[in-house]
Amino acid sequence: MNFSDLAGRRVAVWGHGREGRSVSAHLSALGIPHDVVVPDEEDGPDPQVAYGDRARSLLLAAEVAVKSPGIPVTSPLYGQVVAGGTVVTSLTDLWMSDNAPRTVAVTGSKGKSTTASLLSHVLDHAGRRASLRGNIGTSVLEEPDPPSELVVMELSSYQAQSLTVSPRVLVVTSLFPEHLTWHGSEEAYYRDKLNAAAHGPEVVVVPGSDDALLARVRAAAPGAPLLATGRHTVGVTEDGAVVWADGTRVDRDDLPLLGRHQAVNIALAALAAQHLGVAPDVVAAAVRTFRALPHRMERVPSADHRTWIDDSLATAPEAVVASLASLPDDRVALLVGGADRGLDFTPLTDYLARRPDVTVLLVGPAGRRVHDTAGVGRLFASFADAVTWARSGDNPASVVLLSPGAPSFDEFESYEQRSAAFRAAAAAR
Template identity: 30%
Template sequence: MNSNLNNTSSNPESAMAGQGRVVILGAGESGVGAAKLAMQKGFDVFVSDYGIITDKYKAALEKLNVPFESEKHTEELILNASEVIKSPGIPETAPIVKKLKAKGISVISEIEFAKRYSNAKTICITGSNGKSTTSLLTYHILKSAGLNVGLAGNIGNSFAAQVADENYDWYVLEISSFMLDDMFQFRADVAVLLNITPDHLDRYDYKLENYAASKMRITQNQTHNDVFIYCADDEESLKAIGNSNPQAKTYTFSIFNTVEAGAYLQDNTIHILTEPNNEFTMSISELALQGKHNIYNSMASGIIAKVLELRNETIRESMGSFKNIEHRLEHVAKISGIDFINDSKATNVNSTWYALESMTTDVVLIMGGVDKGNDYNMLKDLVKSKVKAIVCLGKDNKRIHDAFEDDVEVIVNTFSAEEATQIAFHLAKRGDAVLLSPACASFDLFKNYEDRGNQFKAAVKEL
């Protein structure tokens, strides 16, 4: 690894501190963190949120003495910015963003802004599925090895707030495509692309190639001193890589073929080799994370650990002791011999495919919500072979009925987590599993996927 981080900004701290007005759009975790760092660096800061700012973040902004507005965007207070830091959730098509772009005002992400003020090295993990699990597992391995490491991005606390308050040597950053769209000078020391499957296509003109190009921005600005890790089994990733010509040193992982540099599966054993004569092996039965998709996640994290030259014993212990995140194939309870599993974080079809693929019993599947242009065809075989009933949880379930009416005998509509859980319980029998894996966003009935998962868990406990 190259130990001398280049300054990744065209606007280093010495040039920017206290010399401009920074406007932050969105007052969530990333926005408030960005406000904290911008205030610390002497900028004139203003925060504007078109939605309602929660009490928690209002209190944080008041404590920082940052002026802010809620439920509106006042143009005269925004269009005079020297730079704008935008929440990843705000699309390019938002009227205020269009006006900023028309005026030539720079619009960047919190990640881009924060990295200007940090010399820490970054491990950046993206992909349509598995990035939260892989980020947390990587963080667990590095922390267990004694590295001074932070966790941020699409997970945990704001990167900018940690840059303001902490002094980490390393960061594991979970990076979404929305974040990547507003990252320009940022450079990842280690970039990981887990997979590319259709997701968020409403933000990319419903073109998979646009979404894939966004994912490949994880490699932008990388040099031969940096590392790029990707899945050799993922066709869309291979296609996107072929179109972008990354410059970093590459490592691949595969469960079907042996690889020269990276990780592969042979006789139910993971083999990881990043340099000659120092191979790491581990039986997949010893992994804390089970299921085919988690073999991929463990391989990616293992390659990172080997690239950082961590001890094999530490990697093995960490990969065997890791506990998965809430709302991702989380076992809630066993009631009357029926397992209840919370996979509310599965907000796209591919995530639900992974969940069903890992199931070893008959399933009553709770799915539905805000459909982001889903193609349910990839689920049909698994639904036919494993799913005995579908309980729809959402305001509009027509597309789910149309997709699966020939594959399962029972499809029921429900409009609350409590109702869905009770009906699923009655449809299941001893030895079955009730799986909440929605394949859809949650915003029709819930605040977010966490709220959906928490309501499901509460409903299970009431059975």
């Protein structure tokens, strides 16, 4: 279904945040009448639970509802709307239905923002007129003038769930459990995430070293051609360099991103660019000029003798393991914890058992659960207490790493606010 299919049908725009407002404005520009469904004022401000009788009647009366990503498919109202016969779609699917041939989408539990940004950077460097859009913050409706030749789209699991057409090229960076409340279960999360591969992509680019990911992609999209990183395409050597099959190479010290997991992301972006016709030497030159995104293994200014690293977007245990693995030779003080969403911390605690050089500083409900169930780390009453100790002479580490493995909402309004508190502690004299 595309936007033109909505003409002459009764349409409801479900949600009026940033994406809902852009959909409503676009429909108005196309001359397509529609109802805007917002939370009933008397039911409170939370858009996930505050839809009452008025909203329900509008959605059930609609032939098509364009749902915002923030509304979970596990909500009772979503089930009622689908059961009532309303077709539920999304901005992503409406747009993709018209633009799939020029779209390279990047999805994954972690690494998608960096990989998408790097791929867009490489394509621009090669003169391919790419634009970066999607979950990274720019609406797909914001078309540059002249229109871009290629759209690199960061694709969340929320957005992928609704797709009925796949992008031309899909890059899958990693897979581990995330957003389980929204999706309903771990298996539903994987199904919804990999729905992006299930509708005829030209190719799916995957990390060749991740057997579990490869198996899930094959199961979700048995007919999709796979293009895997490795020594026959673009791979990562034992010493952390990115190497092409023709011998083109970017050594580890020349890579713009810290850690082997980031080298894999670079290889994925390079392989996707090569599939799109960009020569290895051009990709390699572009890689060297890329700069890391904020809050992803980002070194921040510090006033003590230690290195402070902001990895506050690592909000799953597996992401923390990858970040720690990029610092194998450093004595690390690791800040872990925050709001508890019930994720399994065993991958992290198993890894920490092999890294006695890591001093673990635990905060928040998630940190308390790690402390109580695994018996690791030192529990602090607040984030402020933890970073104060990290700055003190009691801390034996040379690196202080904020890689929380959990959201920030126990103490902070956002991950940016938590990051700001970390940076302020690093710079304090």
